[in-house]
Amino acid sequence: MTRLFRHPLAHFFAIGTALLVAAEAAQPLVRALDTPTVRVSTQDREQLRRQWLSETGAMPSAEEMRALVRLHIDEAILFEEALRLGIAEQDTVVRDRLLKNMRFVHADQRLDDAALLRQAQALGMLERDPVVRRRLVQRMQHRLESQAMVDAPALAASATQLQPERTSALFHFEHVFFSSDLRADPMRDARQALSGVQRSQPAPTQGDGFLLGPTVAGMRADALGQHFGPGFASGIAAAPVGVWHGPIASSFGAHLVRVTSAATRPEAAPPTLRQVLLHARQAAEKEALRSGMERLRARYRIVDDGDALEMAMQP
Structure with missing residues (x-):
């Protein structure tokens, strides 16, 4: 038995087993590192409360606060996805906004556009400029909505059976x-x-x-x-x-x-075919956005420094 443990194959098997166990133990840590994270800080919550107070004249209720936090999380996810897909580099509105900001800062310097854009990103203007951030969120929303599917022929056929005007x-x-x-x-x-x-x-x-x-x-x-x-x-x-x-x-x-x-x-006339198709398109885009956000939320780890995350993320 002692000679068996001294055999090179036994050593190889033992080392392989140890590495396999270590790899399995490391998998949760690797997955955690690979999972993108969105954090809701206490400062974020306070800013949401102040913004609601300034717009409505009253502090948000618990239910309203949960809705505000959920919207904040969704917008943060959409923004991160826009950065991951390189939309910021492709969007002319974002590019023009950043260049305008940087030319104001460096009015006395002659820098080319590429250098200005690099500096803007290094300064965190993508994250801090509300116009840029909102634009990227909207681009991602439109990207999800564009996946909507509408059966136009079927809708056209059903529209021909609409009741006559009463x-x-x-x-x-x-x-x-x-x-x-x-x-x-x-x-x-x-x-x-x-x-x-x-x-x-x-x-x-x-x-x-x-x-x-x-x-x-x-x-x-x-x-x-x-x-x-x-x-x-x-x-x-x-x-x-x-x-x-x-x-x-x-x-x-x-x-x-x-x-x-x-x-x-x-009485009110029945809807036209154009109105039927428009309504169906809007409903399909709303559903595409909802289902798309569900898929994106599942890919992110949400860290809420304030109230319990389960309360904020309830449907």
């Missing part, structure tokens, strides 16, 4: 109100008042006051239901035009009515 009636009428709060039998009193006048003559005078007044102009059926109660609109629709009619029951009592006109007008 119309609704607008009722104009006078009414005399008989209150159920003031009368034992308002329907009986309304019938008696109607029998005492010719239907084409002026309104009966025995009624009570009504909140909307004695004349209603241009009210749709659904609005009649809201103001007078269910069933009143159908009673108005069945009434002849130009003569006193009723009584019609409402949620408040009884009404004698004289419809003066019942004109029709078009």
